Amino acid sequence: MNIAVVGTGYVGLVSGACLAEFGHRVVCMDKAAERIEELRRGGIPIYEPGLDELVAKNVREGRLSFTTDLAEAMDGARAVFIAVGTPSQRRGNGYADLTYIYQAAAEIAGLLGNEYTVIIDKSTVPVGTGRQVRRIIAEANPRADFDVASNPEFLREGAAITDFMRPDRVVIGVDNERAAEVLQEIYNPLYLNATPFVVTSIETAELSKYAANAFLAMKISFINEMANLCEAVGADVKPLARAIGLDGRIGGKFLHPGPGYGGSCFPKDTLALLRIAQEHGSSSRLVEAAVEVNAAQKGRMIKKIRDALGGSEAGKTIGVLGLTFKPETDDMREAPSLTILPALLEKGATVQVHDPQGMKEAAAIMPACRYVENAYEAAAGADALVLLTEWNQYRALDLQRLRESMKTPLFIDLRNVYEPEKMTDAGFTYVGVGRLK
Numbered sequence: 001m002n003i004a005v006v007g008t009g010y011v012g013l014v015s016g017a018c019l020a021e022f023g024h025r026v027v028c029m030d031k032a033a034e035r036i037e038e039l040r041r042g043g044i045p046i047y048e049p050g051l052d053e054l055v056a057k058n059v060r061e062g063r064l065s066f067t068t069d070l071a072e073a074m075d076g077a078r079a080v081f082i083a084v085g086t087p088s089q090r091r092g093n094g095y096a097d098l099t100y101i102y103q104a105a106a107e108i109a110g111l112l113g114n115e116y117t118v119i120i121d122k123s124t125v126p127v128g129t130g131r132q133v134r135r136i137i138a139e140a141n142p143r144a145d146f147d148v149a150s151n152p153e154f155l156r157e158g159a160a161i162t163d164f165m166r167p168d169r170v171v172i173g174v175d176n177e178r179a180a181e182v183l184q185e186i187y188n189p190l191y192l193n194a195t196p197f198v199v200t201s202i203e204t205a206e207l208s209k210y211a212a213n214a215f216l217a218m219k220i221s222f223i224n225e226m227a228n229l230c231e232a233v234g235a236d237v238k239p240l241a242r243a244i245g246l247d248g249r250i251g252g253k254f255l256h257p258g259p260g261y262g263g264s265c266f267p268k269d270t271l272a273l274l275r276i277a278q279e280h281g282s283s284s285r286l287v288e289a290a291v292e293v294n295a296a297q298k299g300r301m302i303k304k305i306r307d308a309l310g311g312s313e314a315g316k317t318i319g320v321l322g323l324t325f326k327p328e329t330d331d332m333r334e335a336p337s338l339t340i341l342p343a344l345l346e347k348g349a350t351v352q353v354h355d356p357q358g359m360k361e362a363a364a365i366m367p368a369c370r371y372v373e374n375a376y377e378a379a380a381g382a383d384a385l386v387l388l389t390e391w392n393q394y395r396a397l398d399l400q401r402l403r404e405s406m407k408t409p410l411f412i413d414l415r416n417v418y419e420p421e422k423m424t425d426a427g428f429t430y431v432g433v434g435r436l437k
């Protein structure tokens with residue numbers, strides 16, 4: 001099938017490459033000329049493991065190409081994916097900014113010919129957006145033969161390709177069988193792999209994406225609260241998470257306490273869900289609480305560092321490992337480091353930090369930090385070393401080398417990567433999240 005993908009951000013680019021890998025002929029379109037030029041040269045504007053090879057392979061085999069021209073992308077396309085950004089309107093107000101979606105809809109409308117085309121929302125959009133897109137297109141081009149579908153994307157950064165190619169499920173929101181058939185044809189390779197499909201209304205599909213992300217955010221906030229409770233009562237959150245997670249109804253995933261969730265999805269989507277609820281005269285007190293707990297968790301981490309340093313950060317040198325909101329990405333959006341590090345700097349600490357991917361962007365936002373080459377440089381002369389993002393390269397550090405280079409061997413492990421006992425044996429004062437000393 002010929003497919004156009006509008007938007008070459010995370011979701012657009014990964015979807016485009018994976019759909020091409022399924023055997024479709026995919027043209028990815030973006031207005032950003034530099035981005036398209038870079039892609040045409042074989043460059044990948046984001047860091048995602050395996051994406052460069054997948055793009056290169058499909059370009060080479062003639063199934064994937066890039067353009068700034070929507071007409072060229074849509075030429076002969078039976079499906080047009082909209083995968084443009086839906087940022088929060090203003091930091092914190094929770095409304096998703098749909099300008100790019102509606103712009104794309106209007107431009108697509110002008111290019112629809114006589115052939116039946118399905119316009120598919122891949123971006124995470126508030127309930128009702130699909131209908132709105134349909135209205136915009138129908139008004140702009142009354143003769144167009146088209147349907148609108150919602151097909152939310154559940155991929156995780158860092159595991160995007162596997163998540164797309166081997167998803168737990170595919171959600172398809174449509175309001176008629178004809179559109180459903182096109183979607184089913186697109187995802188045919190997954191049918192063959194026995195991937196479950198949920199075919200439902202457009203509104204249900206739209207809401208399911210928010211509900212999934214809100215539930216996961218709630219799970220993280222829950223385990224963060226349990227970690228805090230463990231600290232209060234002298235219990236250990238690691239075996240506790242295992243004990244509850246082995247109950248199949250709860251499930252062991254997403255029960256790792258830490259500095260709070262970040263990234264491009266959970267913070268934005270939880271707030272958007274609350275807005276959607278509010279606009280419809282409803283609410284979600286559980287999701288509200290998850291958001292509050294997440295904000296408070298960052299504050300708790302700052303206090304944890306201060307307490308471990310004996311009550312003050314002033315004049316202290318703090319080494320930090322990790323800046324991105326999670327490993328295997330260069331994404332700094334809503335990363336806990338963006339709240340925690342400025343607070344340490346403000347209290348008069350010297351912060352020396354390393355991250356395998358995030359330093360360039362972080363340096364532009366937090367120029368007052370010292371950016372260093374590796375974990376050992378971050379530890380050099382430090383009064384404390386804080387592990388903030390659990391990159392693999394921080395999981396097997398040479399503890400002796402680390403300890404010897406530090407001024408004080410204080411290890412604050414905000415991801416519970418290391419075992420308290422092992423760290424104590426290695427001569428460190430160890431502070432985890434919800435762990436027994």
Ligand code: UDX
Pocket residue numbers: 153154155156157158213216220253254255256257258259260261262263264265266325326
């Ligand atoms: C998430 C969803 O997982 C994905 O389905 C959706 O499409 C987009 O949002 P992503 O933001 O890439 O994906 O990252 P994810 O791996 O889910 O982690 C999100 C945040 O939660 C990270 O900051 C991570 O550190 C944190 N987290 C995750 C925890 O603190 N504890 C956990 O147990 C799991």
